[in-house]
Amino acid sequence: MTFRTHTCGELRLTDSGKEVTLSGWVQRTRDKGNLLWIDLRDRYGITQLFLQEGESKAELLSIARSLGREFVIKIVGVVSERESKNPNIPTGEIEIKLTSIELLNASKTPPFTIEDKSDGGDELRMKYRYLDLRRNPLRQNLALRHRMSIATRSYLDGQGFFEIETPYLIKSTPEGARDFVVPSRMNPGEFYALPQSPQTFKQILMVAGYDRYFQIVRCFRDEDLRADRQPEFTQIDCEMAFVTQEDVLNTFEGLARHLFREVKNLDVAAFERMDYATAMKLYGSDKPDLRFGMAFEELNDLAKNHDFSIFDEAELVVGINAEGCSEYSRKQLDALTDFVKKPQVGAKGLVYIKYNTDGSIKSSIDKYFTTDDLKKWVDRFNAKPGDLMLILSGREEATRKQLNVLRIEMGNQLGLRDPLVFKPLWVTDFPLLEWNEESQRFYAMHHPFTSPKPEDIHLLDSDPGKVRANAYDMVINGVEVGGGSIRIHDRGLQKRMFSLLGFTDEEAMNQFGFLLNAFEYGAPPHGGLALGFDRLTALFAGHDSIRDFIAFPKNNSGRDIMIDSPSPIADEQLNELHLRIVQ
Ligand code: ASP
Secondary structure: OOOOOOOOOOOOOHHHEEEEEEEEEEEEEEOOOOEEEEEEEEEOEEEEEEEOOOOOOHHHHHHHOOOOOEEEEEEEEEEEOOOOOOOOOOOEEEEEEEEEEEEEEEEOOHHHHHOOOOOOOOOHHHOOOOHHOOOOOHHHHHHHHHHHHHHHHHHHOOOOEEEEEOOOOEOOOOOOOOOOEEOOOOOOOOEEEOOOOOOOHHHHHHOOOOOOOEEEEEEEEOOOOOOOOOOOEEEEEEEEEOOOOOHHHHHHHHHHHHHHHHHHOOOOOOOOOEEEEHHHHHOOOOOOOOOOOOOOEEEEEHHHHOOOOHHHOOOOOEEEEEEOOOOOOHHHHHHHHHHHHHOOOOOOOOOEEEEEEOOEEEOOOOOOOHHHHHHHHHHOOOOOOEEEEEEEEEOHHHHHHHHHHHHHHHHHHHHOOOOOOEEEEEEEEEEEEEEEOOOOOEEEOOOOOEEEEEHHHHHHHHHHHEEOOOEEEEEEEEEEEEEEEEEEEOOOHHHHHHHHOOOOOOOOOHHHHHHHHHHOOOOOOOEEEEHHHHHHHHHOOOOOHHHHOOOOOOOOOOOEOOOOOOOOOOOOHHHHOOOOOOO
């Protein structure tokens, strides 16, 4: 090897005496006058280099003194034991006594420090992403992502899945999120769309007989960017034929547990299962965080008819028990009240009951309820002395959502949401349809290809909103990691579904004729799911944000700051694409 015999993370005390060649970037130099050290960095680690006035050649010292941060050099030297060892890095027991330095390339002074904690702001680091990517935390994230993708492929290969690519230039459809579109030069006035997911293609693959398909695939959605959404993101996309919902859940629970084992050396317990209705009732969320309890208790029967109009007028009175919080001060309770009253949460107020350690009960509704009354509340919560009950009331759906936000806040405050503890579950039996007040029509909650539960099909005409779907989500720590469904494979039912969603027959044929046609040629029962790969990787690392788990992400306005995209294109290109009338 001309450039290196070893990497900068490789050498140990047992290598002492060896002559080695290393190449890398100068992390820093320390010049103590007669002694000079250089930290040399590459993807694998940092190795300390050493020079001494009098011992090392004058020319070497002068090259060393001219090196700046991030200069690229190749060195030759001898591994020797360090006098003062650094237990924090694997190469901390050795240093290299230099015999030669070759400058491979100089570097401008980087605009931020290439350290674990950089002084650069978000935008600056994105502009110089290649410098940001040199930092340990990002390197570790991408290494984790790599290991996850390899482990995914090896597990699915072991289960007989074929990795098959589907096209990126497809057809725009009105359902779902907004499409990114690409003008077709060869077909004036016509557009491709970038796929929001390979959904219909993977179903077609099932019709084609490839009964186990997967793809680690980029998906594109032109949504208004909420925090931590990326316009392009990656899914582990999968589909299987001749399977029940149970088969799909078991297969992908297997994948997730395999990843935890391979990548994190963790044995996670079998996933809990919870239907959507239960998740909403107990946690006010279809993605409950099960790292902690605080399940909801409903209190209507105890709350009503005590001349407390707020409860009397409420559709639902519901609360949680925060164990061990009875000592919360006035100030802390006021802060919680302010928290639930924030417009983003939207509650009108907060009622509390303190079950004090001495057994007494104190509440914010003492005026309306006797101690005996409140004892019943405490029993309902199964509370112990020392607990604090927090209660919200109002319209049913809104109140559950508000209490979900409060429950998560309490989980945070009490340190119950350790990012490195993992509590996965399947949420099943989602509603098939969602009513939209604004457009006065039903939308598919998952997508239009999801099948209704056979026992609910009779409700499709009479009470569509009540129909449950064979749809499921994988949820880990309150994060929806992915979801899928058993699909419709019957042309008649699929047509009926399109018509429920407001498509005329003609529109359905126009948009999805290829699928309806395929269903006429022996479509097998099938189902599958997709897992958000960026999100899953971030979660494995204990992070909320996906941005630093993508090598080249976009910022919050959907821009790539490094390459400065999107950008205008030349008139000539516009003309060629038929996007401008030629003068
Ligand atoms: N295509 C679906 C999605 O992207 C996942 C699935 O149903 O398999 O959400």
